[in-house]
Amino acid sequence: MNNEAMLHDATHASHHDHGHEHHEQHFITKYIFSQDHKMIAKQFLITGIIWAVIGALMSVFFRLQLGFPDKTFPIMEKFLGEWAKGGKLNPEFYYALVTMHGTILVFFVLTAGLSGTFSNLLIPLQVGARDMASPFMNMLSYWFFFTASVFMFISLFIETGPASGGWTTYPPLSALKEASMGSGLGMDLWLTSMALFVVSSLLGGLNYIATVLNMRTTGMTMTRMPLTIWAFFFTAVLGVLSFPVLLSGFVLLIFDRNFGTSFYLSEIFIGGRALPNVGGSAILYQHLFWFLGHPEVYIIMLPGMGMASEILSNNSRKPIFGYLAMVISLIGITVLAFLVWAHHMFVTGMSPFLGSIFVLLTLLIAVPSAVKVFNWLTTIWKGNLRFTVGMLFALGFVSLFISGGLTGIFLGNSALDIHLHDTYFVVAHFHIVMGVSAFFGMFAGIYHWFPKMFGRFMNNTLGYIHFFITIIGAYLIFWPMHYEGVAGMPRRYYDFSAWQSFNSFQGLNAFISVVTIIVFFAQILFVVNFFVSIFRGKKVTTQNPWSSPTLEWTTPIHPGHGNWDGPIPTVYRWAYDYKDNGEGGDFIAQNVPLKEGEEAH
Amino acid sequence: MSVFILITLVVIVFGIIYQIAKASEYAAVLNGEEKVKQQTNKLMASLLVAFFLLGMYGIVKCHTALMKHMIPESASVEGVGFDSMFTTTLIVTGIVFVITQTLLFWFVYKYQSRPGSKAAFISHNNKLELIWTTIPAIVMAGLVVIGLKNWITITSPAPKDAQIVEVVGKQFNWLIRYPGKDGVLGKRDFRKISDENNVLGLDWNDKDNKDDIISQNGELHIVVNKPVKLIIGSRDVIHDVGLPHFRMKMDAVPGIATTIWFTPRYTTAEMKVKTNNPDFVYEISCDQMCGKGHYSMRGTVIVETQAEHDAWLAKQQSYWDVNNAPATPAADTAAVASTTMNN
Structure with a gap:
């Protein structure tokens, strides 16, 4: 459908909604099989939150084991039954928990829950479209994600437990039932779920790209788009180009598991017998996996970057510094994201020469990242800073992105990686930079756009408490882990007490576990705040509560399907016109025509 | 039951916190929202x-x-x-x-x-x-x-005079093979592996294997100040030879031989003095998730002087001698079994 037809159609629909006939939408089409991008965004967000609580609770369980390996916690038996008999986690299930924690947080929360929510919510609202290019595909995208979630959820309850080979599920461990309990039915469910997830991501991503390219309102040139949209656009591009490669990797794994092929298997003796497979390469899977796996990191980071840019600028009452540089650095990151995957594989025995190329490309990616940080700093420089909860999280995002980004410089350099690889240094690095930092971007977005989603505000006091506990907790948990990593402490260990080189960190591990539990409850506070505020939060009374120039705030407080009651606004200026409007205001909305003699930015 | 009580308690606690927070928002309205906003900002x-x-x-x-x-x-x-x-x-x-x-x-x-403060309009600076x-x-x-x-x-590439040792990972321990007097590691074939008498699947038709020594207790004996080249393999899933003290690490991949080499600087005895720890031992950690026993896949490295090493080596029996009984029939059965599977 071309843009005009689409617009016409949507306008028509909107008239229909708000006309005199007052067709009440059925509950099912309004809340369940909704094609309204705003409702789909909420579906993604709420599903994401539920998964986040499950994933975080898992981390509490395995932190209890890591912090207090010689104690028992009968409460765990209540939750986990046989898997924690007598309150002591079974090693097999410890690995299942670690695997599920990673899978859930990386894919279900920080991919679907993050870009699923905000790309859906903000792309049509900020580019001035009635809905996505294909609302139906958009609906399918959510329901594929939902089905993927169901499969993953079921796998938690089966007798042999969920997949337990790490979130990267390297074969042969994940390919052979004899290698671990989780490599049986649990792994089949994992692969099914992830295949459905890839379909969901592709349906979503193609839609986001099409919407950004084709559905912009009159006057909304690409360079007038807010940085959020640029970020979501490149996120979708990354996903569309890399998820199919992951799927191909999974398909080969499914073949190896079920149909006797030898793509990844070679010369294996397991379960008391030699397997017939020869000629495969276990490393091939790692190439296919990380060809998605690394762009995936940026799929997680870019939305946070975009939203932090927007929120920092808005609450500094100052244009984003170096808009064009910000866009160019996004392009740089997107292109380089495809060329660095093998830095996850420096110690697999790959060609050292190839390794050097990947060192060069990996450290190159630090340049656009640095440019972004400097631009954020200069954005708040000479601003008029307003510390809303969203702003605090955006500032926290920058702080954490710096801390986590810098440790990437260690790991990207193969000669350092050879010692730090697969130690707690890696755990600390990626949790700060793509775990907590991305979460901070997400929280910033939720607090900032909650009024647009639900017409109410979240409670500020709780928000501030949530922010400070989380940022202090995050640093307390992950900062000391760098030291453990430098000492060579390997990740994914169930118990360190037998290891002379690592057991001196026992006290620290206990400390980290205690902080984890506190931070977990701070997140529950957020969840409570979120759900209660949907129904009881302070009502939004003005159309544009944050005095923002972008288009989403020109819609009614409770926008219907179609977003604008009248015609879609025309855009005359860029998204960051934070200047005197001549009437005492400190910004000019994008839909305000240029004054006489005024030059567009 | 106690879970329900616990959940109820948690819900009540959060409810109370929420009400207090909400009350503080109402108080803000009473005190004049602008003023409270400024105070909060500060x-x-x-x-x-x-x-x-x-x-x-x-x-x-x-x-x-x-x-x-x-x-x-x-x-x-x-x-x-x-x-x-x-x-x-x-x-x-x-x-x-x-x-x-x-x-x-x-x-x-x-x-x-601050009251009356304004942001500067600065958009970029090339x-x-x-x-x-x-x-x-x-x-x-x-x-x-x-x-x-x-x-x-x-x-x-490792120096030519480097000592050669093979390290093979399996769920969940390390098997270490020394080439014996001839200095050559014989061929091995995964089809010939037997947990009873041929843990690495040595091909007994290859005479280079006859003097090879296999240590199954995970102890890697190497010589101080002499380069050592590890030939790394795996019997089942991917493992990783992690040598934190030597700052070395290499994956053990089934079907692919990987290598690393390094030159130890201090003997274990010297390290005991250096670290003030009479029990000091170099450890080999498995650094690639390999299943439920991953965390217990521990090996040790004994760095010793050439004399000590020679003495130790002299005491070792070759794997062939350890399994005095001819291993050929077992190997044959394995080969037959694998052929059958191929059909």
Whole structure:
């Protein structure tokens, strides 16, 4: 459908909604099989939150084991039954928990829950479209994600437990039932779920790209788009180009598991017998996996970057510094994201020469990242800073992105990686930079756009408490882990007490576990705040509560399907016109025509 | 039942916190929202700065508290480069860390909104962009050069006189094979593996195997100041030979032989003195998740003098001799079995 037809159609629909006939939408089409991008965004967000609580609770369980390996916690038996008999986690299930924690947080929360929510919510609202290019595909995208979630959820309850080979599920461990309990039915469910997830991501991503390219309102040139949209656009591009490669990797794994092929298997003796497979390469899977796996990191980071840019600028009452540089650095990151995957594989025995190329490309990616940080700093420089909860999280995002980004410089350099690889240094690095930092971007977005989603505000006091506990907790948990990593402490260990080189960190591990539990409850506070505020939060009374120039705030407080009651606004200026409007205001909305003699930015 | 009580309790506690927070919002309305907004803004700016200052203090505290748990300096010649490169990178990133975080929180305090304050309209500055693109690029180039120099050293072919040892991972321990007197590791075939009498699947038709020594207790004996080349393999899933004290690490991949080499600098005995720990032992950790026993896949490295090593070696029996009984029939059965499976 071309843009005009689409617009016409949507306008028509909107008239229909708000006309005199007052067709009440059925509950099912309004809340369940909704094609309204705003409702789909909420579906993604709420599903994401539920998964986040499950994933975080898992981390509490395995932190209890890591912090207090010689104690028992009968409460765990209540939750986990046989898997924690007598309150002591079974090693097999410890690995299942670690695997599920990673899978859930990386894919279900920080991919679907993050870009699923905000790309859906903000792309049509900020580019001035009635809905996505294909609302139906958009609906399918959510329901594929939902089905993927169901499969993953079921796998938690089966007798042999969920997949337990790490979130990267390297074969042969994940390919052979004899290698671990989780490599049986649990792994089949994992692969099914992830295949459905890839379909969901592709349906979503193609839609986001099409919407950004084709559905912009009159006057909304690409360079007038807010940085959020640029970020979501490149996120979708990354996903569309890399998820199919992951799927191909999974398909080969499914073949190896079920149909006797030898793509990844070679010369294996397991379960008391030699397997017939020869000629495969276990490393091939790692190439296919990380060809998605690394762009995936940026799929997680870019939305946070975009939203932090927007929120920092808005609450500094100052244009984003170096808009064009910000866009160019996004392009740089997107292109380089495809060329660095093998830095996850420096110690697999790959060609050292190839390794050097990947060192060069990996450290190159630090340049656009640095440019972004400097631009954020200069954005708040000479601003008029307003510390809303969203702003605090955006500032926290920058702080954490710096801390986590810098440790990437260690790991990207193969000669350092050879010692730090697969130690707690890696755990600390990626949790700060793509775990907590991305979460901070997400929280910033939720607090900032909650009024647009639900017409109410979240409670500020709780928000501030949530922010400070989380940022202090995050640093307390992950900062000391760098030291453990430098000492060579390997990740994914169930118990360190037998290891002379690592057991001196026992006290620290206990400390980290205690902080984890506190931070977990701070997140529950957020969840409570979120759900209660949907129904009881302070009502939004003005159309544009944050005095923002972008288009989403020109819609009614409770926008219907179609977003604008009248015609879609025309855009005359860029998204960051934070200047005197001549009437005492400190910004000019994008839909305000240029004054006489005024030059567009 | 107790779970329900617990959940109810949690719900009640959160309910109370929420009500208090909500009340504080109502109080704000009563006190005049603008005024409260300004006070909150000021409070948040101060809290953020307090967070920054306490954080910096915490970093120093954390450093002093944890440094005593760190592993000693590199025990291999090749790892010395790691140590110095790590320090260089730490200094570079440390400087950037302090500057950027300080700017962030300084700006937060300095430019907090105050009654009557206004933001400046500054949208871009190409010269600045150029500067802060170029400087990181140059710094990165420097780090890449140091990195690649070390990388080439580590990954270059092992010296010809290097001792050769094979390390094979299996769920969940390490098998170590020494070439014996002939200095050559014989051929092995995974189809000939038997847990009873041929753990590595040595091909007994290859006479090079007859004097090979296999140690199944996970002890790797190597000689101080003599390069050692590890030929690494795996019997089942991917493992990883992690040698934290030597700053070395290499995956053990089924079907693919990988190698690393290094030169130990201190004997185990010397390390006991150096670390003031009479029980000191070099450990081999498995650094690639390999299943439920991953965390227990521990090996040890015994670094000794040439004389000690020779004495130790003289006491070892070759694997062939250990399994005095002819192993050929077993190997044949395995081969037949695999042929059947292929059909």
